[in-house]
Amino acid sequence: MPSNANTVNIKSNKRAYHHGDLRSALIETGMRLIENSDAEHLSLREVAREVGVSAAAVYRHFPDKAALLSALASEGLERLGDAQNVAAAKAGRGAAGFKASGRAYVRFALAHPALFRLTMTYTPFTDHFAMPEANTPSPMRLLRETVTSLAPDGTDPEILRAAAIRAWSRVHGLAMLMLDGQILPDDALIDAVVDDAQQWPEIHL
C-alpha cells in the first residue's frame, strides 16, 4: 500500500489532512462547509483552502467542480436516507413508520438547508418506479418499498407510483416552502401536514 500514517507530514505543510486521502478530506470538508453556509454557494477554491491545499490539487481527484458537488450530493442523499430509516425504525413498521420517515425528510431539510438543496440539484434523474429492483438511492427506494408494502396486493403500479409521488411531493413541497421562507418552520405544522387521515390512510404520507 502506498500510504500509511507516516505520509502525513505537517511540518512540510504537505498532506496536512489526516486519516485517508485528499479525496475524502475534500468531501468531509465540503460537507462541513455546506453545513455552516449562510450563503448558497460553495466554491471549489473555498473547499481546497479549508483543507489546506491548492485549488489545482482538487483536479487530481475530481474532473471539475460539478463532480465534487455531485459527490457531496450523493453523500447528502445517503444521510437523508439514513435519517428517514432511523425515524421509520423507531416508529415501527407500517403507516406509522412511513409517516415518521416523511417527518424526518422535512426535518432533515430544515436542519441542513444548503446540503438538502444541493442534493436535490445534483442528484441525477432516475426513474425509481420503472424497474422494481432498480438500485435506486436510499430515500427513493424507501419510498417505493414502503408504498408498495402498505398498499393492497395487486394494486395497479401506476396508482402506486402516483401515490408515492403524491407523498413525496407533499413533504418536499413543505420542506422547500419552509426553506424559502414562505412558511414559518414549525414542528407542529410538519406533523399536521404529514398526519392526516385520508382515503387510503396507509399510503398517504
Add this chain to the structure above:
Amino acid sequence: MPSNANTVNIKSNKRAYHHGDLRSALIETGMRLIENSDAEHLSLREVAREVGVSAAAVYRHFPDKAALLSALASEGLERLGDAQNVAAAKAGRGAAGFKASGRAYVRFALAHPALFRLTMTYTPFTDHFAMPEANTPSPMRLLRETVTSLAPDGTDPEILRAAAIRAWSRVHGLAMLMLDGQILPDDALIDAVVDDAQQWPEIHL
C-alpha cells in the same frame, strides 16, 4: 411632465428603450431574460446591457441588485396568480376550480422555471393565514379564500390553515421535483397527483 415620446432619442443612443421609463424597461427586459435563461443566474449587468444602458444607470432606479430581482419576483407572483385565476375561472367554482388552480401552479412552474424559482426565493414571508383580510399576494390569497369557501362553515382556522398548506405543499413539491429533474415532467402525472379523492375531497388540492 418631464418626459414625452420625443425624449426617446435613438440616434444619440440615449433612452433607446421605448414606451415608458427605464425602470419599466429594466423589469420588462429582466422578465424576458429570465424566460430564456438556461442558467440559473440573472445579473444586473446583463439586464442593463440588454436594455442598452450602462450598469450604473440601474442604480438610479433600484438601490441594489436585490431590489431589481425583488421587482421581478413580484411580477412573477402576479403572473402566477393570474394563471391560476384564469384556470380556476375556466373550470368553474368549487373543488373543480381549486384543482384547476393547482394544476396551473405546477404548469406555470414548468413553463417559467427560472422565474418561478426567483419568485419563491425573493417573495418575502407573510403569514397569509394570520389576518383573514390581509392584503396578501394573489396566489396565496386565492389559496386561502378557496380553502375557506370549500370547507364547512365554522371549521377551525388551524385546520383550514393546515389543509391549505397541505395543498400548497403538494403542488409546490411536485413542481420543484419536476424542475430539479427528480420526476419527469408529465401532464398526466400532474393531473393524477392533483386529482385524488380524499377524506375531504373539496379541500384537498
Add this chain to the structure above:
DNA sequence: TGTACATCAGTGAACGCGCGTTCACTGATGTAC
C-alpha cells in the same frame, strides 16, 4: 423670445473581488537492480 441656471438620469472608467481552470514544475515516494 431669449438667456441663465438648477436638476438629475445617464455615462464610462475604475475598484476589488473571487471564481474555475490550466500549466509547467517539484519533490517525496516506492520499486528495480
Add this chain to the structure above:
DNA sequence: TGTACATCAGTGAACGCGCGTTCACTGATGTAC
C-alpha cells in the same frame, strides 16, 4: 544496503472572466426671469 529511476500528487502562478458597486462627470431637460 545503496543507487538510479519512474511515478504522480501536489504547488503556485497565471489566465480570462464577469460580477456588483462607486464615482466624478456630462449633457439634455424644464423652469424662472
